[in-house]
Amino acid sequence: MAQRSLIVVTGGSSGIGLALARRLRRPDADLLLVARGADRLAAAGRALGCETLVADLASDTGIAALTAHLAGVGRIPVLVNNAGGPFRTPLLAHDPDEAREAIELLYLAMVRVTAAAWPALVAAGGSVINVVSVAGTVSTGASPHYAAAKHAASAWSRGLHVEAAAVGVHVLTANPGPVATAAFPHEQLRGHRWLRHAVIDDERCAEAICRALARRRAESFQPEWWRIATVAQAVAPGTMARLARRSRERFG
Numbered sequence: 001m002a003q004r005s006l007i008v009v010t011g012g013s014s015g016i017g018l019a020l021a022r023r024l025r026r027p028d029a030d031l032l033l034v035a036r037g038a039d040r041l042a043a044a045g046r047a048l049g050c051e052t053l054v055a056d057l058a059s060d061t062g063i064a065a066l067t068a069h070l071a072g073v074g075r076i077p078v079l080v081n082n083a084g085g086p087f088r089t090p091l092l093a094h095d096p097d098e099a100r101e102a103i104e105l106l107y108l109a110m111v112r113v114t115a116a117a118w119p120a121l122v123a124a125g126g127s128v129i130n131v132v133s134v135a136g137t138v139s140t141g142a143s144p145h146y147a148a149a150k151h152a153a154s155a156w157s158r159g160l161h162v163e164a165a166a167v168g169v170h171v172l173t174a175n176p177g178p179v180a181t182a183a184f185p186h187e188q189l190r191g192h193r194w195l196r197h198a199v200i201d202d203e204r205c206a207e208a209i210c211r212a213l214a215r216r217r218a219e220s221f222q223p224e225w226w227r228i229a230t231v232a233q234a235v236a237p238g239t240m241a242r243l244a245r246r247s248r249e250r251f252g
């Protein structure tokens with residue numbers, strides 16, 4: 001009997017994940033979308049004619065449900081680790097719960113979902129897309145726990161790229177800049193005369209990620225010019241901190 005082939009997209013009910021799912025589906029594989037909210041997920045599943053799984057991937061039960069779902073799957077040609085949301089509590093609130101929740105969703109869920117999918121990814125010689133962020137390499141004080149967790153995800157994803165190549169699995173670290181989505185509306189940026197041009201939509205973001213995947217890139221930014229921020233953070237951290245303080249005074 002032919003082995004079942006399944007493309008898995010976490011956070012596939014909305015935004016970047018849903019736009020990626022639309023582009024990645026193909027006739028020789030089934031498609032699975034995973035998210036918490038049942039109604040929005042069911043609507044996405046109906047629109048794409050695919051299967052869905054309601055699971056909170058920041059929880060043990062959610063990871064167990066996805067692991068059970070993947071048990072009979074022989075091949076996973078593509079896994080998209082994308083589930084996420086904003087964590088905006090300021091650092092001076094000293095909120096260890098938010099720090100933990102950010103790490104559990106934005107970093108540990110990637111590690112755990114990839115572990116559950118690993119045998120089938122290897123069997124397919126598949127690809128993993130880790131949706132990280134420019135905030136995975138730049139930290140300006142805005143959404144600090146988010147940035148810290150995305151830094152962890154970025155370091156892990158870069159390491160996985162190297163290790164996974166040895167067994168024929170390709171790993172792409174995708175780093176979007178601001179994308180207007182349900183959890184990240186970017187209203188302030190979109191309302192600004194110049195800065196609104198820095199915000200892209202989920203379709204453009206997904207298109208750029210798929211292009212990077214087709215070229216088997218190790219890492220990409222959406223749009224690519226966001227790489228400048230990463231370089232600036234590395235070579236001029238003092239200037240970046242000054243700019244961040246100024247923007248904080250202006251935008252709060």
Ligand SMILES: NC(=O)c1ccc[n+]([C@@H]2O[C@H](COP(=O)([O-])OP(=O)(O)OC[C@H]3O[C@@H](n4cnc5c(N)ncnc54)[C@H](OP(=O)(O)O)[C@@H]3O)[C@@H](O)[C@H]2O)c1
Pocket residue numbers: 010011012013014015016017034035036037038040055056057058082083084085105131132133134175176177178179180181182183184202
């Ligand atoms: N938009 C941006 O500006 C931007 C920039 C850089 C990186 N990113 C990253 O892109 C990814 C997708 O975000 P998006 O902008 O597309 O936002 P979005 O439209 O709100 O999508 C987030 C998706 O993740 C799901 N999700 C959230 N928490 C979850 C959990 N605990 N378990 C399972 N699924 C969960 C959401 O569904 P439920 O809420 O129903 O679970 C939804 O399907 C995130 O990792 C985000 O950090 C976004």
